[in-house]
Amino acid sequence: MNNFFASSRTIIVAGKGGVGKSTVSAALALAAAQAGLTSLLIELDGKPSLVSGTSHITVRHISPADALTEYFETHGLARLSKRLVSSGIVDVVATAAPGIDDLLVLGKIKALERERAADIIIVDGPAAGHAVTFLQAPRALYDTVGSGPIRQQAQDVLQFLADPTRCQVMLVTLAEATPVNELIDTAFALEDRVGVALAPIVINAIEEQPLLEIPSSIETTSPLVTAARFHNSRVMQQTESISDLHTRLPLPSLRLTYGSSASSVIEDLANQLRSQIEQLS
């Protein structure tokens, strides 16, 4: 258990909208806490977190605008920083050097990792499509900005992303064709263009029950039969998608089943994650 959480100090969770990325991030933080580790859960898009802070879990929001302003303030532009924001120059800078806000957010995460803000840092990252752009920002800026503090920052973040003991990306998907296709595209883009290590893939909301046998003796109009047929077609679709995923992207996976009760989804998923992680090692 602790081996898994010790393998990387930062886990950036990414996935297509609707796959349960935020739920999985929260469950991961809870699973780490249950293993006796402190975790820092970082939310990036201003959405409220699904877990509240405890003695083991700290929740923190980082927005691109804040990261940019903070950067100006710590780089000798403190006096000007308010004026920069109100005059709109901050937008000019962000547009002149695309990805600078993403770089600064990653720089902030890297700094938190460096100062060991928690045993493990979990980032509820951007949606899958944007994850690639987000993580590519340091490379792009490193290549375009000739010298100066931004280039230094980009270099530091590139080192952080390239070191699997410091940072890994955990991709989340549903067992359905469209999110699986998108996950595979994202995984290859991240490996090829960003060079970041991939943590085990999380396949979320899998139907727990196996295929049901429908005996010929039952009335075919019974709701039990329609329900069973629906279940079976879901299970077949999921099995097909999972096997497609493993053929095209041979990585270990953590399989989470459909939450049993709505009130404790996060606890339920945290328990599942713990037992799945144990099976990994």
Next chain:
Amino acid sequence: MTTETLMQVASRSSVVLCCGSGGVGKTTASAALALAQMRTGRRVVVVTIDPARRLADALGVTGELGNQPTLLSSENGGELWAMMLDANETFANLVQGYSSDSAQVERIVTNRFFRNISSSLGGTQEYMAAEKLFELHNDPRFDLVVVDTPPTRKALNFLDAPGRLVRFLDHRLYRVLLAPARGGLRVVAAAVTPIVRTIARVVGASVVDDAIAFFQAFEGMDEGFRARAQQVTQTLTSPTTSYVVVSSAQKEALDEAQFFINRLKTENIATAALIINRLTPDFGVSSDTQTTNNFPALAENANRLAQRAASERLSIAPLVAAVSPSPVVYLSLLPHDVADHQALSLLADQLS
């Protein structure tokens, strides 16, 4: 007061905007609604952001969709067109429309800073979606424009009047960037202000030079842009523009849907309809105890699905109440993706 149906809402609209988080089937719902409206004899164009290949297949798209509408099918006098938004191209066309000086257009569209605006300046994608919508709305070829908005909280940023982009391109910002040139020699590069020099030290001089060159080239066009933005905003807030929120019963999606509904409310816009997609179908349970006893595994499965359906109904209730008295359409989770025309057609029937 009789409640309208989603189709009635769409029929009296000239623009329908679908918003919601990713993964709720927003693109599919937009396509199905466009198809259903086409069948009533209207000429419909659907603007998508990035359709999955399988959905493009279902729509009957053979090649790649571009920034100009492509006719996909016609039926009953109705027509179904589709296009995929290219923010950069839309922006470049807009610039061309405001300048009679081809050298100025060339200077602007080849500038690196200009290209960055459409890919990186927050809200530009959304603004360009609104711009495209305005253009299509005034195009006599179409009766209805259906827009599939990007799956981000920023999707409604184009409602901000007079628009973030317009403020960005505003002449005043240019004045902050550049110290006033002496002696009215406007054509000669003006002196750079101390702030800009400091920024150049941080991010690099070439980056800042591009930005300044852009603002210089853009000078004089900002007024035209502002007037256009006002017209676009008028279309967006017109009574024939309807906002449809799409969600699933999943917590994350519901939170996003509520966010969109509230965001619209702050602009005094009521959500015209709500589509709840991917619901677990309610098959019911067997009332016959003998069947239940004879087939315990099947009975348990039916019970589990019924519970799931019931708990979903419970979680969507606040959202349904929030849009009342606007219509709510419930769509079931399909066992497979909408990957062919038949599946999309079936979905269009469910919406009708």
